[in-house]
Every structure is written in C-alpha cells, then in structure tokens.
Amino acid sequence: MTALVLLDHEGGQIRKAALSAVTAATRLGDVHVLVAGDAALAQAASQIAGVSKVLHAADARYAHELAEPLAALLVSLAGSYDHIVAAAGATGKNVLPRAAALLDVQPIPDVVSIVDAQTFVRPIYAGNALATVRSSDAKKVLTVRSASFDAAPAEGGSAPVEAVAAVDSPDVSRFEAVQLSDSARPDLESARVVVSGGRGMGSEEKFHALDPLADVLGAAVGASRAAVDSGFVPNELQVGQTGKIVAPELYMAFGISGAIQHLAGMKDSRVIVAVNKDPEAPIFQVADYGIVGDLFEVVPQLVEELKK
Amino acid sequence: MKILVPVKRVVDYNIKPRVKADGSGVETAGVKMSMNPFDEIAVEEAVRLREKGAASEVVVVSIGVQQAQDTLRTAMAMGADRAILVLTDESPEPLAVAKVLKTLVEKEGPSLVVLGKQAIDDDMNATGQMLAGLLGWGQGTFASKVDVVDGRVNVSREIDGGTEQVSLTLPAIITADLRLNEPRYASLPNIMKAKKKPLETIPAADLGVDMAPRLTVVSVAEPAERKAGIKVGSATELVEKLRNEAKVI
Ligand SMILES: Cc1cc2nc3c(=O)[nH]c(=O)nc-3n(C[C@H](O)[C@H](O)[C@H](O)COP(=O)(O)OP(=O)(O)OC[C@H]3O[C@@H](n4cnc5c(N)ncnc54)[C@H](O)[C@@H]3O)c2cc1C
Numbered sequence: 001m002t003a004l005v006l007l008d009h010e011g012g013q014i015r016k017a018a019l020s021a022v023t024a025a026t027r028l029g030d031v032h033v034l035v036a037g038d039a040a041l042a043q044a045a046s047q048i049a050g051v052s053k054v055l056h057a058a059d060a061r062y063a064h065e066l067a068e069p070l071a072a073l074l075v076s077l078a079g080s081y082d083h084i085v086a087a088a089g090a091t092g093k094n095v096l097p098r099a100a101a102l103l104d105v106q107p108i109p110d111v112v113s114i115v116d117a118q119t120f121v122r123p124i125y126a127g128n129a130l131a132t133v134r135s136s137d138a139k140k141v142l143t144v145r146s147a148s149f150d151a152a153p154a155e156g157g158s159a160p161v162e163a164v165a166a167v168d169s170p171d172v173s174r175f176e177a178v179q180l181s182d183s184a185r186p187d188l189e190s191a192r193v194v195v196s197g198g199r200g201m202g203s204e205e206k207f208h209a210l211d212p213l214a215d216v217l218g219a220a221v222g223a224s225r226a227a228v229d230s231g232f233v234p235n236e237l238q239v240g241q242t243g244k245i246v247a248p249e250l251y252m253a254f255g256i257s258g259a260i261q262h263l264a265g266m267k268d269s270r271v272i273v274a275v276n277k278d279p280e281a282p283i284f285q286v287a288d289y290g291i292v293g294d295l296f297e298v299v300p301q302l303v304e305e306l307k308k
Numbered sequence: 309m310k311i312l313v314p315v316k317r318v319v320d321y322n323i324k325p326r327v328k329a330d331g332s333g334v335e336t337a338g339v340k341m342s343m344n345p346f347d348e349i350a351v352e353e354a355v356r357l358r359e360k361g362a363a364s365e366v367v368v369v370s371i372g373v374q375q376a377q378d379t380l381r382t383a384m385a386m387g388a389d390r391a392i393l394v395l396t397d398e399s400p401e402p403l404a405v406a407k408v409l410k411t412l413v414e415k416e417g418p419s420l421v422v423l424g425k426q427a428i429d430d431d432m433n434a435t436g437q438m439l440a441g442l443l444g445w446g447q448g449t450f451a452s453k454v455d456v457v458d459g460r461v462n463v464s465r466e467i468d469g470g471t472e473q474v475s476l477t478l479p480a481i482i483t484a485d486l487r488l489n490e491p492r493y494a495s496l497p498n499i500m501k502a503k504k505k506p507l508e509t510i511p512a513a514d515l516g517v518d519m520a521p522r523l524t525v526v527s528v529a530e531p532a533e534r535k536a537g538i539k540v541g542s543a544t545e546l547v548e549k550l551r552n553e554a555k556v557i
Pocket residue numbers: 197198199200201223224225226227238239240241242243244254255256257258259260261262265275276277278281293294295296321345346428
C-alpha cells in the first residue's frame with residue numbers, strides 16, 4: 001500500500017506538522033509526498049527520512065496552496081494511492097475535504113491514532129470523547145494531529161523528485177496577500193514548552209509580562225480565545241478546540257480559567273502548570289501544579305527563580 | 309443576491325459531553341441543544357450582508373430531526389427570511405450533508421453559501437469545503453472578514469501562521485471562523501415574528517441523495533482522565549518541583 005502525503009509549507013519552509021503526517025503515513029505503507037511550490041521545497045522534501053518519492057508541482061497556480069487547484073491535482077494523482085494524508089492544519093483542512101468530496105470519500109479529520117489501514121481514532125466533542133471509526137471508502141483521506149505523531153527526521157532521506165504537470169480546475173479563486181507573524185520564538189505546535197496567557201493578562205501591553213518567562217524557558221507563547229478576542233495577541237496564538245492543538249512537555253497557563261474549549265487544545269501536555277487568582281478556576285482540575293495568586297506577582301518571581 | 313446558510317443543531321457548547329456507558333456514542337437525550345456557535349456567526353454575517361444591501365434574501369437550512377425546527381426558528385429570529393428543514397432520523401456525515409446541500413443550491417440558486425467552519429459535535433471541519441468541491445465553486449474557509457464587491461467576494465482567512473486574503477468569483481462558499489463577527493441576540497419581538505416566517509419541511513428521502521454513512525463508529529471512549537495535581541505556595545517551590553519532581557526544566 002502507498003500513501004500520498006500533502007506536505008504543506010509556510011514562509012518558504014515545510015511545516016513541522018507535515019513531518020508528523022509523514023510519520024503517520026509510514027504506518028500505512030510506502031510514503032510518497034506532494035509538494036506544491038518552488039524547487040527548494042522539493043529538495044528539502046527529498047531529504048525527509050522515510051519518504052520514497054517526491055512529487056513536485058512547480059506550476060505557479062499551486063504556489064499558495066489554494067484549495068481549488070490543489071484539490072484537483074490531488075484527485076488526478078489519487079488513482080495510485082490507498083491513503084491521502086496531510087497535517088491537520090489550515091492547508092490540510094482546507095484542501096483535503098474538497099479533494100475527498102471529488103473522490104466521493106468521507107474524510108477522517110484529526111486522526112490521533114491509527115488502528116489499521118481503515119480504522120482510526122479521532123477526538124470529537126472538543127476532545128471530550130475519542131471515536132474509533134472504520135472507513136468503508138476505497139480510498140482513505142485523512143488529516144493527522146501533529147501532537148500525536150513524532151516528526152519524521154528532516155534529514156537522512158534521498159528520495160527521487162518527479163515533476164507533476166498541472167491539471168485543469170475551475171478558475172474561481174485568486175490569492176491576494178498573506179501576513180505571517182515573524183516571531184523569533186519556537187513554533188507553537190512543536191515547542192517543548194508553551195507559556196500561555198488568557199483574559200487575566202489584562203491588555204496587549206500587559207501580555208508582554210510573559211515575554212521574559214518565555215525567553216528564559218525558550219518557550220512558545222500561546223493564548224486563550226478570550227485573549228485573542230480582546231486583541232491582546234494575534235489569532236494564530238490561540239490554543240484550543242478551534243485553535244492550535246499542543247502537547248508540549250510543559251504547558252503553563254496564566255490567567256486562563258480552563259473552559260473545555262481551551263482544555264481541548266492542551267490537556268495532553270505532559271506537565272501542566274496553572275497560575276490563577278481564583279482557587280475555583282477549572283484549570284486547576286487538570287493542572288499538575290497550581291499557584292493561586294496574582295500572575296503579575298508570580299511571573300517575575302518565576303523568572304528570577306529560573307535564572308538562578 | 310440570495311444567501312444560503314446551513315445551520316446544525318448540536319449539544320450546547322456549555323454542556324460537558326458524556327460518553328454513553330455502552331460506548332456507542334455521546335449522550336444527547338435530555339441534554340440542552342443549541343445552534344452550532346459557528347453557524348450563529350454564519351447567520352449573523354448573512355443577515356448583515358442583507359442589511360447592508362449586498363444581499364436580498366437569507367435562507368437557512370438544517371438537515372436533521374424534527375427538533376431542528378427550533379434551531380431554524382432561532383436563525384429566523386436573528387433575521388433570516390425563511391427556512392428549510394431536510395428531515396432525517398440519521399445524523400448524516402459531511403459528505404451526505406454536502407450532497408443534500410448541493411441539491412438545495414441547485415433549486416434555490418444562491419450566490420453565496422455561508423457555513424460554520426466546524427460543527428462542535430463531530431468537529432469535522434469539512435462540509436463547506438466538500439460542498440465547494442461538489443459545486444466547483446471557490447471556497448473562503450476560516451473567514452475572519454468578508455467583503456462582497458463587484459461580483460466577487462474577498463475573504464480574510466485565518467491560517468496557521470497568520471492571516472491570508474483570497475478573492476473568489478461568485479457564486480462561492482464561505483466558512484465562518486470565530487472572529488468574523490459577534491452574533492446578535494434575538495429580541496423578543498423578533499422571536500415572535502420568526503414564528504410566522506415560512507419553514508418548509510422536505511423529507512430527506514425525497515431528494516434522491518445517497519446518504520449512507522461511510523464511517524462505522526466502532527466505539528466511543530472517554531479520554532484518559534487527568535487528575536488534579538497539587539497547589540504549591542510559591543514560585544520557588546514551583547520551580548523546585550518542575551526541576552526535581554517533574555524533571556521538565
Ligand atoms: C465554539 C467555541 C469555540 C471556542 N474555542 C476556543 C479555543 O479554541 N480556545 C479557547 O481558549 N477558547 C475557546 N472558546 C472560548 C472558551 O469557551 C472561553 O470563553 C475562553 O477559553 C476563556 O478564556 P480565558 O480563560 O482567558 O478567560 P476567562 O474565562 O475570562 O478567564 C480569565 C481567568 O483569569 C483569571 N485572572 C484574572 N486576573 C488574574 C491575575 N491578575 N492573576 C491570575 N489570574 C487572573 C481569572 O480568575 C479567570 O479564571 C470557544 C468558545 C466557543 C463557543
């Protein structure tokens with residue numbers, strides 16, 4: 001059996017989450033990857049350990065991974081594959097269901113575990129239940145959660161690169177612009193430590209109180225929806241059911257109450273720390289270590305302690 | 309221009325879902341049900357487009373059991389003009405929903421279909437993309453801003469590393485993300501008015517769509533329960549524990 005993995009990229013780099021999708025695909029059989037973009041990306045893809053062939057779509061219409069042309073391309077390639085896989089990120093979730101519909105397949109999103117070639121485990125109800133589902137479709141189209149599969153090593157492979165020609169698709173969409181946040185911090189989804197702030201941070205300015213802590217821990221910064229909605233931080237920092245799913249070694253929540261939608265995005269972290277001035281905050285029910293107190297006092301103390 | 313908004317009746321987002329003892333699914337009997345939160349945002353966006361004069365009619369549709377009528381009435385109380393209930397006892401998968409919606413699109417001829425990005429029960433995040441594929445239309449998913457101008461719709465989309473803008477020719481599909489707008493509360497007079505708005509019921513079987521599920525649910529289980537840990541008294545103690553007990557820093 002052979003799986004085709006759509007390797008998504010951003011800012012000229014293959015996304016780390018795509019490497020987890022490669023690992024998931026190796027459990028299903030031989031792994032080919034599809035890269036839509038410039039030659040450097042195809043070169044990088046050929047180095048990934050476990051990949052046996054790289055399909056490179058160089059045509060300009062694919063450069064921004066628009067769903068309409070990319071789904072059509074996947075459909076044209078699908079004949080040779082039993083599984084079509086992508087990371088459960090913005091690109092995979094945009095493109096794969098469209099391709100699945102064109103293939104008359106029900107997609108299986110957010111896979112966290114592979115039971116066998118047709119049986120998969122996925123969270124439903126914001127992670128409050130885990131459903132094991134078996135697909136009767138001839139082809140399986142799935143997205144996988146990067147928090148549940150280790151990233152395949154980016155080096156060590158030497159797969160051949162094969163050019164794939166563009167295929168026709170409805171000319172109904174055009175890319176206009178993109179704004180990427182250029183943070184020097186580690187990527188939220190793959191960071192070892194995540195420091196998150198909620199509504200309790202108070203303002204955009206005061207949210208920066210977490211910066212020295214993130215610096216000393218080499219951590220990524222995350223946020224609750226309330227912090228994003230209040231304009232403290234941009235939306236790509238949101239952790240939760242409808243934001244990023246993270247499972248770092250250490251997750252530290254400051255001024256976050258612990259709504260189920262937030263917990264859905266971080267409760268698989270190995271160690272959880274919560275700092276909240278409300279002793280009844282539900283976040284303490286999942287925290288390994290909690291401090292009841294004012295975060296603006298606790299955070300500087302933590303920074304000082306950690307520098308020792 | 310007509311806008312179609314599919315709305316789903318789901319377990320209210322404030323309720324903590326419980327897995328049934330026999331592992332066959334999540335308990336919905338006797339549980340408070342509401343409109344999927346993303347669909348409220350979709351309805352709000354459609355109503356605002358009509359209020360701005362960019363659209364002339366907002367039609368809401370739900371595929372589900374008889375009680376989904378309540379969800380449709382709520383949508384009409386928010387300002388939708390009329391409703392269609394496609395009646396079925398099954399809970400259809402996104403592929404089946406997309407096929408049903410396609411038949412309705414062909415009948416109604418909307419220029420825009422605005423869906424929620426994700427139903428908070430199955431968390432599929434698929435139906436809008438699938439409908440767009442079946443229709444061959446452009447898709448503006450995870451939308452945080454929507455502008456209809458000169459036969460096109462310009463959409464800001466939330467992506468992993470930031471925000472992206474795409475421009476689609478009409479007709480098109482939009483899926484609403486949380487920050488697209490803040491849905492209004494229906495006022496009492498509008499709730500009364502909604503009771504008189506037209507609601508058409510169509511048995512799903514009449515549409516001639518193959519709705520057979522492709523996924524069999526083998527089992528539904530509770531995730532491993534996390535136990536509450538301990539409270540510590542100070543930052544010093546916390547750092548000590550993280551270093552020597554959890555060994556995570
Ligand atoms: C469909 C849907 C999807 C959603 N998806 C998500 C999602 O993906 N992610 C997400 O996070 N939310 C999501 N939400 C929102 C979620 O329900 C909560 O509203 C949100 O998580 C609350 O954020 P918060 O904990 O920061 O704010 P609050 O609940 O307001 O909590 C703030 C906390 O800060 C504490 N605090 C205040 N000041 C201080 C201080 N000085 N020191 C210490 N503690 C302090 C307070 O005691 C309180 O516990 C979603 C909601 C819906 C309806």
